[in-house]
Each structure stands twice: as structure tokens, then as C-alpha cells.
Amino acid sequence: MEQLYQQVILDHSKARSGEGELDSPHGASFQVNPTCGDECTVQVSLEGQRLAQLAWSGKGCSISQASLSLMYEMVDGEPLEQAEQLGETFRELIHNRGHELTPEKMELLEDLSAFTGVGRYSARVKCALLGWMALREALAQARHHTGASGQPPQTQA
Amino acid sequence: MTDLLDLAGDFPLLSRTVREGKPLVYLDTGATSQKPGQVLDAERAFNERHNAAVHRGAHQIAEEATEAFESARSAVAAFVGADFGEIVWTKNATEALNLVSHGFLNASLGRGGADAARFKLAPGDEIVVTELEHHANLVPWQELAAKTGAKLRWIPVTPEGRLDLEQLSVITDRTRVVAFTHASNVTGAVTEVAPVVERAKSVGAYTVLDACQSAAHMPVDLHDLGVDFAAFSGHKMLGPTGVGALYGREELLQALPPFLTGGSMVEVVTMEETTFMPPPQRFEAGTQMVAQTVGMHAAVDYLSAVGMERLAAHEDHMGQLLLEGLAEVPGVRLLGPTSSAQRLAVIAFDVPGVHPHDVGQVLDDQGIAVRVGHHCAQPVHRRFGVHASTRASAGVYTTTADVEAFVKGLHQVVKFFA
Ligand SMILES: Cc1ncc(COP(=O)(O)O)c(C=O)c1O
Numbered sequence: 001m002e003q004l005y006q007q008v009i010l011d012h013s014k015a016r017s018g019e020g021e022l023d024s025p026h027g028a029s030f031q032v033n034p035t036c037g038d039e040c041t042v043q044v045s046l047e048g049q050r051l052a053q054l055a056w057s058g059k060g061c062s063i064s065q066a067s068l069s070l071m072y073e074m075v076d077g078e079p080l081e082q083a084e085q086l087g088e089t090f091r092e093l094i095h096n097r098g099h100e101l102t103p104e105k106m107e108l109l110e111d112l113s114a115f116t117g118v119g120r121y122s123a124r125v126k127c128a129l130l131g132w133m134a135l136r137e138a139l140a141q142a143r144h145h146t147g148a149s150g151q152p153p154q155t156q157a
Numbered sequence: 158m159t160d161l162l163d164l165a166g167d168f169p170l171l172s173r174t175v176r177e178g179k180p181l182v183y184l185d186t187g188a189t190s191q192k193p194g195q196v197l198d199a200e201r202a203f204n205e206r207h208n209a210a211v212h213r214g215a216h217q218i219a220e221e222a223t224e225a226f227e228s229a230r231s232a233v234a235a236f237v238g239a240d241f242g243e244i245v246w247t248k249n250a251t252e253a254l255n256l257v258s259h260g261f262l263n264a265s266l267g268r269g270g271a272d273a274a275r276f277k278l279a280p281g282d283e284i285v286v287t288e289l290e291h292h293a294n295l296v297p298w299q300e301l302a303a304k305t306g307a308k309l310r311w312i313p314v315t316p317e318g319r320l321d322l323e324q325l326s327v328i329t330d331r332t333r334v335v336a337f338t339h340a341s342n343v344t345g346a347v348t349e350v351a352p353v354v355e356r357a358k359s360v361g362a363y364t365v366l367d368a369c370q371s372a373a374h375m376p377v378d379l380h381d382l383g384v385d386f387a388a389f390s391g392h393k394m395l396g397p398t399g400v401g402a403l404y405g406r407e408e409l410l411q412a413l414p415p416f417l418t419g420g421s422m423v424e425v426v427t428m429e430e431t432t433f434m435p436p437p438q439r440f441e442a443g444t445q446m447v448a449q450t451v452g453m454h455a456a457v458d459y460l461s462a463v464g465m466e467r468l469a470a471h472e473d474h475m476g477q478l479l480l481e482g483l484a485e486v487p488g489v490r491l492l493g494p495t496s497s498a499q500r501l502a503v504i505a506f507d508v509p510g511v512h513p514h515d516v517g518q519v520l521d522d523q524g525i526a527v528r529v530g531h532h533c534a535q536p537v538h539r540r541f542g543v544h545a546s547t548r549a550s551a552g553v554y555t556t557t558a559d560v561e562a563f564v565k566g567l568h569q570v571v572k573f574f575a
Contacts, residue, residue, distance in 0.1 A: 001522045001573065005515075010574075036514055036530035036545050037538075059544055061514035062574075127514060 004121065005062065006114035008070075013062035018072025020055040027142030029134040033126050038064055042134035046142050051075055051083045056134070061127050063118060068131035070111055075135070080148065084139065086112075087132050094119050094128045162463065162471045165554040167193040179524030182562045187342050187503045187550030188528050189392045190373065192456070196395060199455035200448045211447055212421060212438070226447050229454035230437070233402055236457040237368070237389070238378030243410065245403040245437040246450060250369040251293040253388035253403035254336075256440055257365055258297035260413040261334065265305045269414030276363075276413065280306035283331040285362070287312040287320055288540055289341045292533045294367040294388075298336055307333065312353075314540050318344030318493040325356045332362040339371035339387075343534045343548070344493030345476070345503035347371065354383045363409070369393055374472055374501050374552075376465040379404050391449065395553070396456035400449035403440070410436035417442040460553075468553050475551040475560055476502030482564030486571055492541050502551035505532070508567075511574045513547040519570045520547075525563055 025043035032039045040058025044051055054076045056068050075083035089105050090112055098120030100106050106113050118128045142148070165171050168191045175181050183191060209222040234244045247253040263269060264276035278284070284298050284307050302309040310332075313321045318341065328335055335357040340347045350366065357364045366387040371377050373394035379387050386409070390401040405413065415422060415433055419442040424432040433439045460468065477497040483489055483506055492505040508516050517529035528548040531538050538544060549563055 001519060004518065005573070037535060038512075038514075038544070061512035063514070065512075121518070124514070124518070 003117040004124075006117070008111050008114040009062060009066040012066035012069040016065055016069040018054060018056055018069060018076060021057065022053055022055045025053075025055075025138070025142070026145045027138040027140070029137035029141065031130050031134045031137075033060070033064070033130055035123070035126065036061075038127070038130065040064065040068060040131050040134055042068075042131060042138045044135070044138045044142050046080065046146050046148055049080050049148060051078055051080055051139070053077075054135075056131060058131075060130065061124075063115075063124055063127040064130050067112075067115065067128050071131050071135060074110065074112065080139065080143075083135070087136055090115070090132055091129060094125055160467060160470065161474060161557075162467065162553060163556075164193075164463070165556060167195070167459075168554050169194055169197070171554060175524050175526075176522060182523075182525040182559045182566075184549040184551065184555070184559060184563055185526045185528050186552035186555070187370065187393075187501075187532075187548060189398070190395050190552050191554065192395055192397065192452070193459050195459050196397065196452045196455045200397060200452040203448050203451040208448065210444055222447055225451050225454075226445065229450040232454045232457050233450075236461060237372055237387070237404060238380045239404050240407060242437060243379075243404055243407050245405065245410070245440040246445060247388075247401045247403055247440075248399055248446065249392070249401040250367065250388040250390040251401075253401055254294055254365070254367065255297050256403050256416040257386050257388075257405070257413075258301045259416040262301055262304055263414040263416070269412065272412040273414050278305040278307040278333055281331065282307040282333045283310050283329065284308070285310050285312065285328050285332050285335045285337075287337045288314045288536050289318070289320055289338055289344065289346070290336070290534065290536070291338065291342055291367060291369070292535070293369075294336050294338060294365070295536070298334070312337070314344075314537060317346070317495075318537070318541075319346040319499075320348050320353075322349065322352050325352060328353075328356045328360055328362060330360050332357070332360055334363050334365060336365040336367070338367040338369075339377070339382075340368075340374070340501050340503075341493070341534075341537070342370050342503060343505045343532050343537050343546070345500040345505075345550075346494055347375070347499045347501060349499070350382045350384065358383075368404075370501060370503065375469045385409055391453040391456065394453075394456055395459055396453035397449040399446045400453050405436070407436075410440070413440075415439050415442070419443050421445070463553060471553065472502045472551050472555070473497050475555045475557075476500065476504065478557060478560040479504045479549055479551065479563070482560060483567070485564070486567050488571065489567070492538075492543070492546055502555070503548065504550065505546040505548040507541075507543050507546050508570060508574075511570065513545045515574060516547045516567075516570050519573055520563070520566045523562070523566045523569065525566045527563075 028043040038060035207221040209219040211223040264273035366384040372389040387404040392398040513529035
């Protein structure tokens, strides 16, 4: 159990960062997990090629809430490309059945590496990725909206 | 003192381990039951000796298969207090409920001729459901209302999680259909059917009973209950997946237009039009799930041999133990009646501050299988002000040791997330 519920996850699920709403976001996405009805909304606004602001709201289990909270801490204010790259690497980790990725990638993930164990539980994969799916969609919308150039990196389901 | 049953040994799956060697504690029977060896053997024997398409072909095994298929119908009919011709095979309760709602829809579109006019719905008519329903007995009626212009209304739920029988005035002269559950898959509450049927009859509305949970866990006599239609699933009552049944009063099935159309349900087909067979074949389009009906036959034989009264007493005892155990865990909130009277051993609860997914995960780590989420009944969760819950549900094979493991596990959950 402790392998799945790392202290970082438990902490972030209780003291969450980035919850709120933006006044006029460039992109927003609402996602639900149909198996349990959990939901989240992620809003973003851009400044050039930078993810200037992110806010999220939602309800869900500790895994989904901690994932959203850490996502906020790691991508808010960062260059778009970096945020999207992080999302792709995180997706790769969660789909890796509980195994770590290369040391370089694990380093890139920082605290998100605490989610490695989630990949062993197929029923929890969606929980970990719900917020990131919302982020991906919100960013695509915002790029479209603001005409920010550049392509999001190749995505996997 | 309840005469406790000791049947777990009949259920091969229950002897397996999970999560690195932990004995399985299966408390998710409300979602689907495990199957005794007798059911598995019956399906296998059918496939090894008698497999053929039914009601077609003149060869010997086709005859044997047809006999097995129809004798299963007869056994299931007797089990729920119905006549042979009143049971239609479906793939599950969901399909059975859709069969009825689409029969009404097709009648509303003018299909089925003068006989079916009694099922017509139009703007000004009302359909009554309840806040307690599984989505399977709610969404089809929402759809029917949207397509016919009828208005959907509902009977509310009491704070205890029962149908509020004080509010039956929702059923009025405008009501054409009353669809309600016999037993909730969330609160476990068993509905007192008589007052609902009486009220519906007094205004000339048809009644549709969701007997999915009840048929599996208590004696059910559909003729005694006096409902017009009822639905249940094989997989919840020790039978296979892929088979369920619709009950309809004979006179009504005679008049109801078909839902699924195609092979096996027709008399004369020309390029222009088709005449349909009488029920139950009219509602059994396409190649049927014969082996599964044979498995369901074995399941109702098994249940009858145990005796539904004894089964209910055993599960009632398990339900009581679960309720007592739950009451000892600090902070846990029960969603449903606190006493085991007029309720099934289906126990949904909320652990404040801990999401059901997390509750289920910690229990799973100890080999305990429960259901987490909204259990396909979002409105009743909303009624309780929660999004989702954890549910433990017992079956004929549940033991006191299972309940003890669960209660211990739940204390563990509270400690882990404290
Ligand atoms: C009360 C109730 N109604 C209907 C259903 C639907 O049954 P099925 O999924 O077998 O069609 C269920 C089971 O999930 C149930 O518990």
C-alpha cells in the first residue's frame, strides 16, 4: 500500500495547490471518469509560448487530486513545450505497469515519480491521468485560440 | 438463531487468492454473483452434448437444445411465480427494461396495430420513476419521455434511503407507466410493492418492476406482487452473464410490439412487410444464448434446493453483522436503512474525507473485493449529498469470517488515511 500511496501523494491529496478558477481562460477542459463519476476542469491562459496561468477544480480520489495538485506546481508558468513534454512523460510512466522509466525521464518527472506504483493498478490509471487529459485538451484549445505556434508533441492514448 | 449456510465450497472461484496470496473475501455480489460448480457444469455439459441453434432445423441435437432452452424458461418462470409464456429471454435486465420501453415507443409510433394502442404515449402523458433507480431503470424512461413528449416524474427517497410512499400522489390520472425498483442496489431497501401497484392500478398505469436485486436474494412471486412487467439478470443470481429475463403478463406481451427485429421472431416475410410470431418468440430475435439459459436453469435449481427463505435468512444475518461492524468504525456514514428489516445485505457507506476509490484500494490490498463508485445510480448518491460510495454486498456463500475481515479492513482504511 505504501508503495502506491507515497507520502507525496497523500500530502498533495490533502493540501492541494492550484485549485480555483481563471477569469478569462484561453482554454478549458472538463473530464469525467465514467467508472466512478470523478470529474475535473482545467483552465489555462497563455502568454506567447508560456503557460502563464493554470487553475483546476474537481472532485476525486487521492490519486487524481494529488496528480492535479502536482501538475499545477510543475507546469504553471512554464514554457508550453515543457509542460506538454512533462505530460507525455507522465503518461508514459503511468502506462508502464509500475516500472520506472529511464533515469533521465524519472529526473524530469521530479515528484511525479511518486506515481510509478499507480501503473500496477489498471483501475487507477485513469485517476492519475484525468487531470493531464484535461490539460492536454485545454492547451490545444488555447493554442488554437491564441494562435500560439508550435505543435503539441506526439500523443499516446 | 439463524441456520447459517456453509456453501462457499460449491463456488470454485472463492477458493482463489488475490494480491500475492491473500485469500479472496468477495463482497461484491450486488454487482455480480459467483457461480457454483453446478452452473458451470451444466453449461459445459450442454456445450459438450446438446449445442445447436434452437427452434430451427430438424435434427436431433436441435431438438435437444430447444428442449433444454424451453425447459430453462419453465424453471425460471416457476422460480419467480410466473407462467411459462410470460418469460422472455434477454441478455440482461437492462435489455429487458429497454424491451418494454421500446415496445411502448413503437406502439406510440403506431406499430402493433389496434392491439398496441393501449401502450401509446403522447404529450400530456406522464411516466413515473423513482429517485432510487439504477440507471437501467431510469435512462430508458428518460429516452421514452424525450421521444414521445411524455413528462418524466419521480417518487422521492426518504432520508433512510427508501421510496417515500407518502409521495405516491406523483402517480396521477396522467400517469401511464410506473417503473420502480424492488430492491435498491445502493441502499439495499426493499420496496413495499403493494401500495405502488394499488395506486398505479387505480389510475390505469402499467407497472414495471426492477427485480434485479430482489430475485437473487429473496423469495419473489410476480403474480402475487401483481406487477405488469419485471426484469432480472442471470448473473446476479448465481447464473451466467449474457442471460436475463423479462416478465410480462401474458395479455400484455400478446399486445406489445417487438423491440429487436430480425430472424427467429417472424412468421411471413415479404419484401414489403413482415408478420411477427406470438410471444415470447416475438421478443427473441436472432440466435439465442442457449448455453446461458441452461446455466440459469441450474442456478435457479441451486437456489431452490437451498430455499430462498433460508438464503434470505442467512444473508439477513450477514447484513446485520455488516451493519453492526460498520457502526463501530468511527465516522463512517451508512447510506441506507440502519436495521436489517426490509433490506438486503447491500451496504453502501461513505468514509468522510476518504474517496471510495481509496477505500476500495486499501481493502483490495487485503484481498477484500467491494464496489466503489456510484454503482450506476447517480441520483440517489446526489440525494445523499455524495458523489460516490463504497459498497459491500453479501451472497449465499458469504461467511462470518468474510464480514470480520471486512470490518477489520475498514478500521485499517480509517487508520491509513487518518
Ligand atoms: C437494481 C439493478 N437494476 C438493474 C441492474 C442492471 O443489470 P444488468 O447490468 O445485468 O442489466 C442492476 C445491476 O447492475 C441492478 O442492481
